[in-house]
Amino acid sequence: MxxxxxxxxxxxxxxxxxxxxxxxxxxxxxxTHEDLYREAVTGDLDGLSNNLSVDLFAVLAEEGDDLDTVAIRTLLLRLGEYENVKFAVVFDRDFNQIDTYRGPTLQVEGELEIVVDTEQLNQIPLGMSNKNGELFAYKIVGDEELPFGYLLIVNDLEKPLxxxxxxxxxxxxxxxxxxxxxxxxxxxxxxxxxxxxxxxxxxxxxxxxxxxxxxxxxxxxxxxxxxxxxxxxxxxxxxxxxxxxxxxxxxxxxxxxxxxxxxxANFDSLTGLPNRQFFMETLRKSLSTAEREGDNLVLMYFDLDGFKGVNDTYGHEVGDKLLIEASKRTQRFLRHGDLIARLGGDEFLILLYNDPNDFVVTDISERIIKEISKPFDINDWEILISASIGIARAKDAQFNLSDFVSNADVAMYKSKVEGKNTHTIFVPEMMEDNKRKLLLANKIIPGLKDGEFSLYYQPKVNPYEEIVGFEALLRWNSPEFGFVSPVEFISIAEQSGKINEITYWVLESVLRDSATLIEHFGSKLSISLNLSVHDLRNPKLFEDIVRLYKELDIDARCIEYEVTESTYLENFDMANEFFGKIKDLGSFIALDDFGTGYSSLSYLTQIELHTLKIDKQFVDNLGVSKRSTLVTKTIIEMAKQLNLNICAEGVETREQTDFLIANGCHQLQGYLFGKPAPLKAILNTFTKR
Known part of the structure; x- marks a missing residue:
């Protein structure tokens, strides 16, 4: 029992x-399974959010007033592959919502607005966290010290677990x-x-x-x-x-x-070089160490001259291969330990350690410039480009990261202004020039609105010295800066993206003045205005021309558009398409500065011009240089054979006038016949026809 x-x-x-x-x-x-699952999901979401924040950086960091929301939405749609993501929100640097993504669990009938206010965001720590069965990935887009925005991804943890x-x-x-x-x-x-x-x-x-x-x-x-x-x-x-x-x-x-x-996240996918984010973080740490140890650093900022033309002419595939080869060539001349990174596009940064002296820096720069200027053999094309380099030292920037990079950028711009294919070492005086450029750039649009800009007209005469046309020339008289040369402010406007506003102002003003000029000088008068390469790339310009012609009842045959020879040929296909439309409207095209930059004349058979303008440098040497005189004769004879109207610029003496008329020049322009003057002065000075 x-x-x-x-x-x-x-x-x-x-x-x-x-x-x-x-x-x-x-x-x-x-x-155990639960712990492993949580770790796996957290790690996966952490990596996904890091990758997405890096891609968002390329969009949010672009200059300009309008964000590329299509690019942001495209990036967020990647989350569609992750069924447990509830929603995601992209904020700008001021915590304003830019765009949202709704996961499958939130996709219901009708509109569902996702709003995350600042108070809610403050309760979520940066990085990875979880609360109430939800996993949060809250990441900075850009550098922690200089954020361009924020990314929040909310993942359902409880249900899948x-x-x-x-x-x-x-x-x-x-x-x-x-x-x-x-x-x-x-x-x-x-x-x-x-x-x-x-x-x-x-x-x-x-x-x-x-x-x-x-x-x-x-x-x-x-x-x-x-x-x-x-x-x-x-x-x-x-x-x-x-x-x-x-x-x-x-x-x-x-x-x-x-x-x-x-x-x-840290390396450029095309060249394999460190990218901007990695380089800037390394530079920040290196500056801190150098300042603490009393050392100095040298930063080289360079880009490839003519790279955009390669992309436009040969395509982006050739452009990408060119960037790869250029980065390989550059690395050959760097010392052990020096760091090179691709900043973006065709821009590169090189960090030189151990306080190299001017001889070493100059030697490296000249070697890079010489190597880059050698022909590149890509897809059976022989590509020729050059490099402009700016050099700055950390001590000149007081070891400040932003100032250090800015100094190198300013020096690089100086190299471009001085003719490209060279290097420039930063000196503090350059910063004053840069500040002036920034101030002028910021005053352009207000100046247009406040009437600081005005048009001057320079007459063109026929062999009988009768006025047959005018060229419109832009002038800027600023209350703050005084008279600003067009050579200075036009380049600043192009670099700051404000050239289109200037061109539209000039176009509208010329067309409004044309009625007065034609009434005074006759219906056969031709009025010309200048266009830049940026104008040729502006798809809206032709629409504006058509609209203004219609609104102001303009006779298109009285308007002529001038473009320099180099601008036309560097953007040949684009220029041909644009001026083909202009010709269909009835207006004319003039090729300015002819003969100053290109030796091949075969392109003249591929474009339809009305006027060929002989550059002033040829006119100045008439009777002085036999070679220049012979070249000028040849240009005039060639233009006559091509049935082109010939206009000589910069005529200042009777000897020049007699020579040009004797050789068949149709129009003359220069101080001998009249300096550029405002419309009112033109009307008062010259006799009404």
Whole structure:
């Protein structure tokens, strides 16, 4: 009786013990699985948000008033591959929402507005966090010290985690019930000989719990029931071990993806060089170290002259290969430890350590310039470009990161102004010039509105010295800066993106003045105005011309558009298309500064011109240089054979006039016949026809 009671007690106890053991192993497996799942999802979302914030940086960092919302929306649509993302929001640097993304769980009928105010954002820490079953990725777009915006991604953690645990339970739970059933059956046959194997199983279970090693071989000898129980537990451990291996493999994949994303975040995908973000962070640390140790650093800022023309002429594939080859050539001349990075487009930065002297810096710069100027053989094309380099020292910028880069940029611009294909070392005086340029750039639009700009007209005469046309010339008289030369403010307007506003103002003013000029000088008068390369690239300009012609009732035959020879040929296809439309309207095209930059004349057979203008440098040398005189004669004769109207600029003497008329020049323009003057002065000075 006592034996039966003990046996019954042992049976119940053993059954409960087995059930408890299985439950403990199952619970521990679930907890382990949950932890691994959380880590995997967090790591995956962290890498995804880092990669997305880097891509958003390229959009938010672009200059201009209008953001490319299409590009931002395209980037956010990548989240469509992640079914557990609830929503994402992109903010600008002032925490204003730019765009949002709604995940599948929020896609309901009708519009659902996602609004995250500043108070809610302040409750979310930067980086990765989770709360109330949601995982938050809150990242800065750009540098922490100079953010361009912020990215918030909210991921549903609880629902997929529950599903994952249920998936694990559906696989393990049936096996657990089987083991418990076997344990209860075996407990009926428990005796003193069976208690020892069970104790071994208990010790093994404890060992598994302590070591988290589910690969331990469970092989306990005993009766058949004990052996079966041992095998079933071993089978369950194998299942758990397989799941653990899968999770580890998945974690390793996520870690590798994270490494790949970090590389994409820090290195340029085209050239393999460090990108702007990585370089700027390295530069910041290097400046701090150099300032602390009393050392100096040298920064070289350079870009490729004529690169845009390569892209426009040969296509972006050739342009990309050109950038790769140019970066390889540049690296040959850097010292061990120096750092080169691609800033973006065709711009590169080089950081020279150990305070190199002027001789070393000059030697490196000249080697790079010489190597870049050699022909590039790309896709069977021989490409010729050059490099303009700006050089700055950290001490001149007081080790300030922004000033350091700005100084190098200013010096590089100086190299371009001085003819490109050269290098310039920054000196503080350059910053004053740069400040003046910035001030002038900011005054252009207000100056147009406040009447600071005006048009001067210079007459053109025929061989009988009768006025047959005028060229409109822009002048700027600023209350703050006084008279500003067109040579200065036109280039500043082009660089600051304000040339289109100036061109429109000139176009409208000339067309309004044309009625008065034509009334005074006759209906056959021709009025010309100048266009720049930026105007040729402005798709809206032709629409403005058509609209103004119609609004002001302009006779298109009285308007002539002048463009320099170099501008036309550097943008040949674009210029041909634009001036083809102008010709269809009835207006005329004049090629200015002819003969000053190109030796091949074959292009004259491919474009339809009305007027060829002989540059002043040829006119100045008439009768002085036999070679210039011969060239001028040749140009006039060639133009006559091509049936072109010929206009000579810069005529200042009677000798020049007599020579040009004798050789068949149709129009003359210069101080001899009249200096540029305002419209009112023109009307008062010259006799009405």
């Amino acid at each position: 006592i034996f039966k009671t003990i046996r019954s007690t042992l049976t119940v106890f053993n059954s409960l013990a087995i059930a408890g053991l299985c439950a403990a192993v199952l619970a521990f497996s679930i907890f 529950t599903g994952s645990k249920m998936h694990l339970l559906t696989r393990v739970l049936p096996l657990t019930f089987i083991i418990i059933g076997i344990g209860i059956a075996l407990s009926l046959w428990l005796n003193s000989r069976m208690l020892l194997p069970l104790q071994k199983l208990a010790r093994l279970a404890h060992q598994i719990k302590e070591t988290n090693d589910y690969s331990i071989d469970i092989n306990v000898e005993g009766k058949k029931e004990v052996v079966d129980l041992s095998n079933e537990i071993g089978s369950m451990m194998d299942t758990i071990h397989e799941e653990e291996i899968k999770n580890k493999r998945y974690t390793q994949q996520l870690m590798q993806q994270r490494k790949d994303m970090e590389r994409l």
